[in-house]
Amino acid sequence: MQIRITLNGRKITEDVSPDLLLLDWVRAHGCYSVKRGCETSNCGLCTVFMEDKPVLSCSVLAVRADGKRIETLEGLRKEAEEFGAFIAGQGAEQCGFCNPGMIMNAIALFRENPEPSEEEIKEYLAGNLCRCSGYEGQLRGIQAFLAYKKGGGIQ
Amino acid sequence: MLRIKEYVKAESLAQAYELNQKRANRIIGGMLWMKMGTVNVHTAIDLSGLGLDGSEERKDEFVIGCMATLRQLETDERLAVLGSGILKESVKNIVGVQFRNLATVGGSLAGRFGFSDVLTAFLALDTEVELYKAGRIPLAKFAAEGAGSDILVRVFVKKDDRRCVYLSHRNTKTDFPVLTVALSSARSGIRVAAGARPQRAILVPADECLNKADAADIFEGRADKEALQAYAAQLAAKVPTGSNMRASAAYRSHLAEVLIRRGLTALNEQAAKERGKKDAD
Numbered sequence: 199m200q201i202r203i204t205l206n207g208r209k210i211t212e213d214v215s216p217d218l219l220l221l222d223w224v225r226a227h228g229c230y231s232v233k234r235g236c237e238t239s240n241c242g243l244c245t246v247f248m249e250d251k252p253v254l255s256c257s258v259l260a261v262r263a264d265g266k267r268i269e270t271l272e273g274l275r276k277e278a279e280e281f282g283a284f285i286a287g288q289g290a291e292q293c294g295f296c297n298p299g300m301i302m303n304a305i306a307l308f309r310e311n312p313e314p315s316e317e318e319i320k321e322y323l324a325g326n327l328c329r330c331s332g333y334e335g336q337l338r339g340i341q342a343f344l345a346y347k348k349g350g351g352i353q
Numbered sequence: 354m355l356r357i358k359e360y361v362k363a364e365s366l367a368q369a370y371e372l373n374q375k376r377a378n379r380i381i382g383g384m385l386w387m388k389m390g391t392v393n394v395h396t397a398i399d400l401s402g403l404g405l406d407g408s409e410e411r412k413d414e415f416v417i418g419c420m421a422t423l424r425q426l427e428t429d430e431r432l433a434v435l436g437s438g439i440l441k442e443s444v445k446n447i448v449g450v451q452f453r454n455l456a457t458v459g460g461s462l463a464g465r466f467g468f469s470d471v472l473t474a475f476l477a478l479d480t481e482v483e484l485y486k487a488g489r490i491p492l493a494k495f496a497a498e499g500a501g502s503d504i505l506v507r508v509f510v511k512k513d514d515r516r517c518v519y520l521s522h523r524n525t526k527t528d529f530p531v532l533t534v535a536l537s538s539a540r541s542g543i544r545v546a547a548g549a550r551p552q553r554a555i556l557v558p559a560d561e562c563l564n565k566a567d568a569a570d571i572f573e574g575r576a577d578k579e580a581l582q583a584y585a586a587q588l589a590a591k592v593p594t595g596s597n598m599r600a601s602a603a604y605r606s607h608l609a610e611v612l613i614r615r616g617l618t619a620l621n622e623q624a625a626k627e628r629g630k631k632d633a634d
């Protein structure tokens with residue numbers, strides 16, 4: 199089937215099989231930040247934006263993304279780097295495998311709700327699993343980033 | 354693994370229905386549940402081009418399209434008037450935001466999953482579903498009978514005066530629930546739905562337990578603690594439970610009583626608070 203997807207601003211037209219998953223499609227196009235961490239739609243590692251909404255790319259058919267805009271971490275470098283520094287600053291990353299998915303979903307949260315409470319942060323990021331950290335460092339990093347943003351971007 | 358030979362974005366419900374008569378063909382909602390199994394699908398039928406992904410407010414009811422996502426139940430502020438915001442409350446523990454941006458209302462009800470928070474919550478509201486061939490039927494009837502090869506097109510929820518409370522117990526956050534309970538209190542009476550028993554959600558035959566005066570007391574916020582406790586025990590006794598890897602039947606029955614008591618207490622308190630406000634005005 200022929201599909202046309204705008205991936206990180208680039209229009210791509212391609213013939214794909216009906217059961218190809220969006221996850222495998224974006225990886226085939228060099229977006230290696232998007233990873234498969236489970237087989238049960240549970241881990242959030244495969245998060246991409248489809249028409250600005252965070253979705254699990256492991257659970258979307260590529261044909262269903264036809265005509266849509268898809269963004270991955272590769273396309274959000276500036277935003278991701280700015281925020282990622284705060285996560286690193288807390289030493290929150292251990293193996294770092296969960297990081298790209300968590301950053302994507304955190305960016306989605308900030309766009310939807312620029313001043314989330316602690317409870318709102320936890321609720322929004324509940325679908326991003328981390329095997330190593332226990333989430334405390336990530337939460338501190340997010341709060342430090344939000345404080346920095348609130349202060350007009352001055353540390 | 355999910356294998357799909359062909360994919361058709363349906364151009365009409367008639368076409369989708371026609372395709373769905375073949376056993377090897379399947380409607381795909383959010384595809385999340387479908388993807389969990391080893392399934393060989395000949396033709397995947399996609400309803401996403403039929404304008405069924407929104408909700409509409411009418412004078413006396415809401416109409417929710419089968420392709421609306423669980424996330425929409427949370428973020429569509431108009432829906433918050435239904436049963437004290439029960440829909441939002443019921444879906445917020447389901448996996449995560451990225452998941453709920455995909456999972457559909459249609460797939461969640463059509464699946465008639467035992468563990469379903471969604472089915473439990475809609476049962477506590479005055480809900481009907483529209484099937485393409487069979488037409489509009491009450492949700493409780495649909496939950497018992499299923500869609501067969503029909504298509505669940507829309508969900509209708511009546512606007513009324515009911516207050517609702519939704520409660521679930523989970524062993525860990527975002528896991529499948531061990532027990533779900535949804536209660537509503539309206540002038541017309543009390544309604545209690547219980548799911549993840551672990552079998553599919555049912556409406557508890559509340560009328561058999563409560564004498565009419567007691568239900569009115571809760572609606573007006575005048576029930577006392579002992580009465581609430583007694584009701585909860587009676588209602589919980591009507592919830593059949595079973596055992597699975599998550600919990601035993603005995604534990605679920607205990608939970609049922611606790612959650613129903615908390616639910617009734619919350620409904621009573623909510624009503625008392627509103628009454629207090631009215632008296633003060």
Ligand SMILES: Cc1cc2nc3c(=O)[nH]c(=O)nc-3n(C[C@H](O)[C@H](O)[C@H](O)COP(=O)(O)OP(=O)(O)OC[C@H]3O[C@@H](n4cnc5c(N)ncnc54)[C@H](O)[C@@H]3O)c2cc1C
Pocket residue numbers: 238239240379380381382383384385386387388389419446447448455456457458459460461462463464466468469470471472500503504505506527528529530
């Ligand atoms: C890992 C995981 C965890 C979950 N945890 C929970 C939880 O805690 N609580 C909870 O309530 N739910 C939970 N669910 C279920 C989830 O919320 C959805 O209800 C489920 O995925 C079905 O929705 P879907 O849109 O993905 O449907 P699909 O998987 O696409 O479809 C499910 C079934 O319904 C059929 N179908 C779909 N749409 C229609 C239609 N319009 N008419 C007729 N038939 C149709 C399909 O053919 C299929 O047989 C979980 C699911 C997964 C995969």
Ligand code: FES
Pocket residue numbers: 233234235236237238239240241242243244245254255256257
């Ligand atoms: S790979 Fe785990 S949720 Fe997509």
Ligand code: FES
Pocket residue numbers: 290291292293294295296297327328329330331
């Ligand atoms: S740091 Fe290892 S999974 Fe999160």
